[in-house]
Amino acid sequence: MYFDFYGLKYEPFSLSPDPRFLYLAASHKEALAHLRYGLIQQKGFVVITGEVGTGKTTLIYSLLSQMPQQVISAFISNPVLTRNEFFYLLAHKYGLGEIENKGDFLVKFTRFLEEAHKKKKNVVLIIDEAHCLEKEILEEIRLLSNLETPHSKLINIILTGQPEFNEKLNVPDLRALRQRITLRYELEPLDLKETNAYVQLRMAKAGAKDAGIFTHAAIDSIYEYSGGIPRIINLLCDHALLTGFVKEAKIIDDKIIGECAKETGCLKGDRRGKQTRTLSGKTDHKKHILMWFLIVLLLSASAAFVYVFFSKLEQGREILEKIYQYF
Numbered sequence: 469m470y471f472d473f474y475g476l477k478y479e480p481f482s483l484s485p486d487p488r489f490l491y492l493a494a495s496h497k498e499a500l501a502h503l504r505y506g507l508i509q510q511k512g513f514v515v516i517t518g519e520v521g522t523g524k525t526t527l528i529y530s531l532l533s534q535m536p537q538q539v540i541s542a543f544i545s546n547p548v549l550t551r552n553e554f555f556y557l558l559a560h561k562y563g564l565g566e567i568e569n570k571g572d573f574l575v576k577f578t579r580f581l582e583e584a585h586k587k588k589k590n591v592v593l594i595i596d597e598a599h600c601l602e603k604e605i606l607e608e609i610r611l612l613s614n615l616e617t618p619h620s621k622l623i624n625i626i627l628t629g630q631p632e633f634n635e636k637l638n639v640p641d642l643r644a645l646r647q648r649i650t651l652r653y654e655l656e657p658l659d660l661k662e663t664n665a666y667v668q669l670r671m672a673k674a675g676a677k678d679a680g681i682f683t684h685a686a687i688d689s690i691y692e693y694s695g696g697i698p699r700i701i702n703l704l705c706d707h708a709l710l711t712g713f714v715k716e717a718k719i720i721d722d723k724i725i726g727e728c729a730k731e732t733g734c735l736k737g738d739r740r741g742k743q744t745r746t747l748s749g750k751t752d753h754k755k756h757i758l759m760w761f762l763i764v765l766l767l768s769a770s771a772a773f774v775y776v777f778f779s780k781l782e783q784g785r786e787i788l789e790k791i792y793q794y795f
């Protein structure tokens with residue numbers, strides 16, 4: 469809708485985890501390195517957790533799009549499954565053909581893993597939304613990871629999910645699985661500079677020629693409302709471009725972002741970014757006013773106190789009393 473107005477060829481802030489728009493912030497780089505390690509290691513589990521919307525699924529898609537040739541992978545994005553459904557799905561993903569029951573699956577799967585091992589292929593199972601996994605499925609996954617030769621595991625497992633997955637893993641029943649986790653990483657939201665780079669990169673990849681469509685004050689505001697969470701950044705920026713288009717504003721400033729935040733239900737205090745510095749050099753006006761009000765109050769109280777103390781005049785006391793009554 470607003471493509472022509474801002475000189476764009478594609479949608480810059482789509483909510484799909486499209487690897488073409490991948491931006492690797494420091495934390496994303498580290499998480500991706502952990503995921504890559506999970507492909508080639510011959511040991512156990514890699515677990516990546518991160519707040520909702522921080523980019524876990526996007527990183528997996530990026531990993532899948534550049535899969536090394538020696539890796540045979542299966543990706544499960546919706547692991548809310550019964551035990552049988554889980555085995556059927558795995559058989560389908562690894563091309564094992566029809567299976568009748570768990571025993572049948574295990575026979576076929578073990579044969580498949582041994583053949584892959586002989587061909588020097590790494591078999592990897594990637595499960596997203598791992599916080600949704602039932603305990604019994606987690607236990608089955610652990611048992612699959614027991615399939616091994618005397619020298620190495622036959623399957624590597626990568627689990628990604630929301631931070632509550634860590635709590636789920638902490639229950640005593642799952643200690644055996646916990647012990648097999650060789651790497652864990654918590655994906656962080658973007659910081660202010662990264663938020664700016666993220667917005668600029670997505671705009672440039674969508675075809676924008678002008679790097680100044682979002683002002684520095686707008687980026688400060690986006691960071692404050694989103695706390696550096698990419699999904700919220702996308703939501704705000706998409707809305708802002710639409711609002712800008714309707715208002716015929718070629719430049720998106722902090723006012724437009726503020727309006728969009730209200731309309732999309734983003735609250736400033738909710739996810740306020742950790743950093744207090746700004747790109748624009750502007751400070752929060754409300755904070756400024758409050759600070760000056762307190763300074764004036766303190767100065768008047770001190771002046772009145774000094775006046776009363778030194779002159780001991782009745783009038784001074786009255787002034788002090790009045791000031792105290794007023795505040």
Ligand SMILES: Nc1ncnc2c1ncn2[C@@H]1O[C@H](COP(=O)(O)OP(=O)(O)OP(=O)(O)O)[C@@H](O)[C@H]1O
Nearest residue numbers: 483484489490491520521522523524525526698699
């Ligand atoms: N590193 C990134 N580069 C580009 N876009 C990103 C990145 N991380 C996240 N996004 C964008 O943010 C949105 C949310 O990302 P994603 O779905 O990967 O988050 P998630 O952590 O998997 O969220 P959830 O916990 O809800 O599953 C996507 O639209 C994606 O385009």
Ligand SMILES: [Mg+2]
Nearest residue numbers: 524525526596
């Ligand atoms: Mg996801």
